[in-house]
Amino acid sequence: MAILIKSCFVVVLGTLIGLALTFVSLEHGVGFGAVRSGPWIAWPKAGSPDIDPYARALIARSGSIPLGTGEGTMFMARDDSDGAPLDPHCDYLLKGPMPPARYWTVSVFSPNGDLIENQAKRYGFTSAEILRNADSPAEIALSSNAQPGNWLPTSPASPYAVVLRLYDSVLSATASSLDGAVLPKLIKGVCR
Amino acid sequence: MTSLRMTFLKPASPERASLKAAPFDIGWLNRFLAFLLWLTALFFVAGLVHIVSIFGLPELAQKDAFSRLSAFTGLTPPGQVSLLPAPLPGQEYAPFEDPALVQGVCLYDLDRGPLEFSAEIPSDELLTFSFRTRTGRVFYSMTDRAASHKKLDVIVLTAKQLESLEADDDGEELPQELRLTAPQKKGFVLINALVAFPSDRGNVEALIKAMTCETGTETQAP
Numbered sequence: 001m002a003i004l005i006k007s008c009f010v011v012v013l014g015t016l017i018g019l020a021l022t023f024v025s026l027e028h029g030v031g032f033g034a035v036r037s038g039p040w041i042a043w044p045k046a047g048s049p050d051i052d053p054y055a056r057a058l059i060a061r062s063g064s065i066p067l068g069t070g071e072g073t074m075f076m077a078r079d080d081s082d083g084a085p086l087d088p089h090c091d092y093l094l095k096g097p098m099p100p101a102r103y104w105t106v107s108v109f110s111p112n113g114d115l116i117e118n119q120a121k122r123y124g125f126t127s128a129e130i131l132r133n134a135d136s137p138a139e140i141a142l143s144s145n146a147q148p149g150n151w152l153p154t155s156p157a158s159p160y161a162v163v164l165r166l167y168d169s170v171l172s173a174t175a176s177s178l179d180g181a182v183l184p185k186l187i188k189g190v191c192r
Numbered sequence: 193m194t195s196l197r198m199t200f201l202k203p204a205s206p207e208r209a210s211l212k213a214a215p216f217d218i219g220w221l222n223r224f225l226a227f228l229l230w231l232t233a234l235f236f237v238a239g240l241v242h243i244v245s246i247f248g249l250p251e252l253a254q255k256d257a258f259s260r261l262s263a264f265t266g267l268t269p270p271g272q273v274s275l276l277p278a279p280l281p282g283q284e285y286a287p288f289e290d291p292a293l294v295q296g297v298c299l300y301d302l303d304r305g306p307l308e309f310s311a312e313i314p315s316d317e318l319l320t321f322s323f324r325t326r327t328g329r330v331f332y333s334m335t336d337r338a339a340s341h342k343k344l345d346v347i348v349l350t351a352k353q354l355e356s357l358e359a360d361d362d363g364e365e366l367p368q369e370l371r372l373t374a375p376q377k378k379g380f381v382l383i384n385a386l387v388a389f390p391s392d393r394g395n396v397e398a399l400i401k402a403m404t405c406e407t408g409t410e411t412q413a414p
């Protein structure tokens with residue numbers, strides 16, 4: 001009898017621990033396939049048939065549709081280039097060289113992946129529409145206040161993540177090693 | 193066999209007795225070993241549940257990509273690509289979708305026959321295509337650069353359907369279309385078109401609407 005009770009206890013507790021592990025790994029984990037470069041994280045295998053089971057479960061749970069490896073690569077930044085989390089009360093400047101790609105886009109999302117409502121109705125930039133100064137790399141100002149140049153509005157009420165997508169890029173094929181990749185910097189500006 | 197075991201066990205019993213009579217108590221060791229055994233069982237159960245739930249989640253998830261996207265395809269006439277609504281705050285159909293994209297989707301069920309997908313490719317727009325299973329797993333993806341002569345023709349089929357199609361090939365001409373074998377019968381084709389300038393949106397939407405995708409029209413020649 002004691003053995004039966006102990007067995008039941010082990011099965012119930014084991015199930016709970018197993019489910020808790022699953023929950024925690026999906027809540028905090030980003031799959032084993034994540035590669036980092038500065039503030040940017042990418043999941044190059046998420047869009048290929050050999051996606052790892054954790055990333056698959058994560059995607060199934062969130063309902064997101066990652067880019068296929070042959071389409072392009074997505075990079076996400078939740079921190080600035082100094083490693084501090086992006087503060088919705090601060091301005092940031094996205095600056096610097098973009099990896100070679102036919103097109104790139106930069107957009108801003110809430111942590112859940114929703115677009116952030118703003119008066120300017122601007123949710124992102126494409127490489128085609130960006131205003132550039134001659135001979136200098138693209139610059140995008142992330143701020144909740146209107147800015148001159150390429151202004152990507154944020155909201156002081158909502159934390160956010162910056163998403164950079166490279167379409168038709170040579171990087172997508174070799175993204176398993178990002179070390180040599182040149183990605184833009186996210187530089188903190190004034191805080192309010 | 194039994195007799196052999198008996199003889200083997202016999203000398204052990206006096207030894208056991210002597211152990212029992214040992215001055216120190218070994219009860220704690222027994223309890224510790226039993227505890228270790230239960231702990232191992234616990235780890236085993238937890239690990240099993242964890243692995244099963246990780247692998248099972250994509251199959252069980254309520255809002256998998258196919259079911260989410262099927263909400264937008266109801267009004268599309270068969271054979272056409274459904275245009276997904278422009279992403280705006282509060283009406284996103286999937287998290288982290290690029291607001292600069294126009295997306296079209298074509299759901300298929302290969303039980304009804306192979307899927308024929310066809311698209312005219314203009315030279316300047318960026319178009320990307322991904323072929324996915326029900327859960328959104330990509331089994332093939334490409335950009336418009338894969339097109340030849342400004343046209344892209346793809347047939348998605350099961351391994352069995354490919355066999356019968358290859359049996360029909362006369363062997364002299366190479367097939368003009370790209371043939372993809374799908375790992376599962378249900379899935380979808382997702383078309384991304386980049387709106388480089390906001391004013392292009394109308395043109396890009398027309399481009400996606402002009403693409404065709406049809407299942408079950410493949411004539412199974414005798």
